[in-house]
Amino acid sequence: xxxxxxxxxxxxxxxxxxxxxxxxxxxxxxxxxxxxxxxxxxxxxxxxxxxxxxxxxxxxxxxxxxxxxxxxxxxxxxxxxxxxxxxxxxxxxxxxxxxxxxxxxxxxxxxxxxxxxxxxxxxxxxxxxxxxxxxxxxxxxxxxxxxxxxxxxxxxxxxxxxxxxxxxxxxxxxxxxxxxxxxxxxxxxxxxxxxxxxxxxxxxxxxxxxxxxxxxxxxxxxxxxxxxxxxxxxxxxxxxxxxxxxxxxxxxxxxxxxxxxxxxxxxxxxxxxxxxxxxxxxxxxxxxxxxxxxxxxxxxxxxxxxxxxxxxxxxxxxxxxxxxxxxxxxxxxxxxxxxxxxxxxxxxx
Ligand SMILES: O=C(O)CCC(=O)C(=O)O
Ligand SMILES: [Fe+2]
Numbered sequence: 001x002x003x004x005x006x007x008x009x010x011x012x013x014x015x016x017x018x019x020x021x022x023x024x025x026x027x028x029x030x031x032x033x034x035x036x037x038x039x040x041x042x043x044x045x046x047x048x049x050x051x052x053x054x055x056x057x058x059x060x061x062x063x064x065x066x067x068x069x070x071x072x073x074x075x076x077x078x079x080x081x082x083x084x085x086x087x088x089x090x091x092x093x094x095x096x097x098x099x100x101x102x103x104x105x106x107x108x109x110x111x112x113x114x115x116x117x118x119x120x121x122x123x124x125x126x127x128x129x130x131x132x133x134x135x136x137x138x139x140x141x142x143x144x145x146x147x148x149x150x151x152x153x154x155x156x157x158x159x160x161x162x163x164x165x166x167x168x169x170x171x172x173x174x175x176x177x178x179x180x181x182x183x184x185x186x187x188x189x190x191x192x193x194x195x196x197x198x199x200x201x202x203x204x205x206x207x208x209x210x211x212x213x214x215x216x217x218x219x220x221x222x223x224x225x226x227x228x229x230x231x232x233x234x235x236x237x238x239x240x241x242x243x244x245x246x247x248x249x250x251x252x253x254x255x256x257x258x259x260x261x262x263x264x265x266x267x268x269x270x271x272x273x274x275x276x277x278x279x280x281x282x283x284x285x286x287x288x289x290x291x292x293x294x295x296x297x298x299x300x301x302x303x304x305x306x307x308x309x310x311x312x313x314x315x316x317x318x319x320x321x322x323x324x325x326x327x328x329x330x331x332x333x334x335x336x337x338x339x340x341x342x343x344x345x346x347x348x349x
Contacts, residue, residue, distance in 0.1 A: 297332025
């Protein structure tokens with residue numbers, strides 16, 4: 001394959017906010033990913049991009065040269081609304097519900113962070129450098145167990161790109177799964193850093209050196225993975241839908257550039273072994289700016305349920321609890337009606 005053939009272009013989602021089309025769903029279910037465009041409103045994508053650019057160092061600056069790994073990103077819930085709105089955008093919830101085949105109320109947000117990646121020359125990269133990543137799966141730092149068999153997916157992983165690949169490079173490389181008997185995806189999937197006694201190395205050259213020295217058979221297996229890579233030709237607002245058990249990696253950016261990407265995971269509510277990646281809602285409720293409380297007030301009942309807030313009709317609710325929660329959040333615009341309505345429908349009260 002030539003380099004241009006290895007690039008894949010995003011495909012447009014269905015019109016009228018109807019989410020993914022059949023072939024996008026099939027691509028995610030069978031190959032382990034779908035790269036889509038037109039899902040998210042460009043105005044909101046633009047606002048979040050501007051917000052992020054104002055928070056992170058300029059490319060080429062001394063400060064930027066210290067961003068060689070993760071951390072220091074914007075995490076959910078942020079003090080500014082656009083980031084939170086994008087994290088819980090109804091169309092992200094819709095596509096996750098399409099892919100996992102559960103109602104939105106049975107989804108849980110367990111990651112939303114936005115981080116910058118800066119293009120740098122190849123010299124001086126340490127083991128943890130994220131510029132030229134080793135091929136990997138993401139599950140080792142998300143789940144306490146091992147991903148369930150392929151046809152029982154428990155989570156959707158998402159990258160929202162806020163930059164343009166033709167300007168900054170840094171495509172995500174993905175290995176399309178080729179059917180039930182694809183050796184690359186044979187169960188259990190353990191030839192990835194951070195699993196068993198394989199050290200958590202991020203940099204491609206260091207990681208593959210380690211495999212060559214300590215696990216020659218796995219090194220050979222991984223060499224075949226690299227040969228099968230396809231590259232995402234993303235634009236600003238493109239969305240990569242993938243999985244914790246999809247082989248993939250970040251590839252180098254053009255030196256002197258910045259790439260912004262937001263990573264999210266929605267899991268099924270009963271998959272409690274998939275952990276929330278960042279400090280989470282509880283620490284946010286310790287902030288004097290009351291960002292979490294304001295957010296609870298603003299969200300729809302479906303969006304709240306994705307944070308673990310009981311949905312209307314949940315057996316948690318009774319009139320006393322609804323009154324109490326309304327007393328807590330009423331000043332933030334919380335509307336208790338949908339919760340009351342569903343109570344009366346159950347006929348219990
Ligand atoms: O940078 C990318 O495109 C992918 C990043 C990634 O795979 C990761 O951080 O685990
Ligand atoms: Fe990854």
